[in-house]
Amino acid sequence: MRAFVTGGAGFIGSHLVDRLLADGHEVTAYDDLSTGRREFLSGAETGPRFRLVRGDVLDAGRLGAALDGHDIVFHLAANADVRFGLEHPRKDLEQNTIATFNVLEAMRLSGVRRIAFASTGSIYGEPDVFPTPETCPFPLQTSLYGASKLAGEGLIGAYAAGFGFRGYVFRFVSIVGERYTHGHVVDFYRKLLADPDDIEVLGNGRQRKSYLYVHDCIDAMLTVLERAREPVDVFNLGTDHTCTVDESLGWICDHLGLAPRRRYTGGERGWPGDSPFIFLDTTKVRGLGWRPRLTIREGVLRTLEYLQANPSVMEGW
Numbered sequence: 494m495r496a497f498v499t500g501g502a503g504f505i506g507s508h509l510v511d512r513l514l515a516d517g518h519e520v521t522a523y524d525d526l527s528t529g530r531r532e533f534l535s536g537a538e539t540g541p542r543f544r545l546v547r548g549d550v551l552d553a554g555r556l557g558a559a560l561d562g563h564d565i566v567f568h569l570a571a572n573a574d575v576r577f578g579l580e581h582p583r584k585d586l587e588q589n590t591i592a593t594f595n596v597l598e599a600m601r602l603s604g605v606r607r608i609a610f611a612s613t614g615s616i617y618g619e620p621d622v623f624p625t626p627e628t629c630p631f632p633l634q635t636s637l638y639g640a641s642k643l644a645g646e647g648l649i650g651a652y653a654a655g656f657g658f659r660g661y662v663f664r665f666v667s668i669v670g671e672r673y674t675h676g677h678v679v680d681f682y683r684k685l686l687a688d689p690d691d692i693e694v695l696g697n698g699r700q701r702k703s704y705l706y707v708h709d710c711i712d713a714m715l716t717v718l719e720r721a722r723e724p725v726d727v728f729n730l731g732t733d734h735t736c737t738v739d740e741s742l743g744w745i746c747d748h749l750g751l752a753p754r755r756r757y758t759g760g761e762r763g764w765p766g767d768s769p770f771i772f773l774d775t776t777k778v779r780g781l782g783w784r785p786r787l788t789i790r791e792g793v794l795r796t797l798e799y800l801q802a803n804p805s806v807m808e809g810w
Contacts (some may be wrong), residue, residue, distance in 0.1 A: 494518045497563040502529030525549045550592035557599040565607040580636040585684030589641035609661040615639035624774035636766035647711030653725045666731035670791040671799040678796045692753045695763030698739035701770045703731045706792035709785040716783040730771035
């Protein structure tokens, strides 16, 4: 298989590149390196079956030329800055929705017909059903990020109906693990490094979240590609449990041997668009034989250990 990975130098993308190469495939990573890191591909670049193309998914010409000749696209490139989306509304439209259109058009023109798409559990907004299944009716969208990803899902469905594409849509919870560069573990760790005795917690600390370890995420994606049969198949990816923000902070503090005073900003949301409860039903993907190997706690601590061993990862964020 000749795989094309947008966002291939990013957190999840670089792990996917490594796994595909280990499985014997040829891989092209397409990344503008604005948030991705070339050092995440240092192992991949030593082999003959890997190619890195530095390019922007908004550059349709360069994207099309790089994509030609592949069998499948893993579209992971995106603006994942959910928290600050309201400060730059156009970014989600351009980097998530328009970029996905560009990928689909490049595929159509190149004759590539299979796409695996990194969507998000944020598309459910604030649902009434927990755990939330793939068939849950969509409520009002609560973030520009979620809305832009849902639009991308719609485009994939339309291209599947109109041009015979095969689409694999993955609605992730938050992913943690090695090469993690932004999110709550980084935020808490950075704050504790600056002041081990006092820490600000956004919201009331009782927000319930679900997290998935990055290698479990990759395993789930590849299981779906092997076993799913629908023209467009949508899968939630997550664990079968949640944790509160306070619980996650507690694990981090215990690991570091700290007991800071916690100051809460208040309210059930950490920021506008933050969902106070995220818990996805993963019955469908488990029906294909997949199971996560790590608990949320284990994934959070693996992430923290990686950040401790690689402090340069947090630079520039």
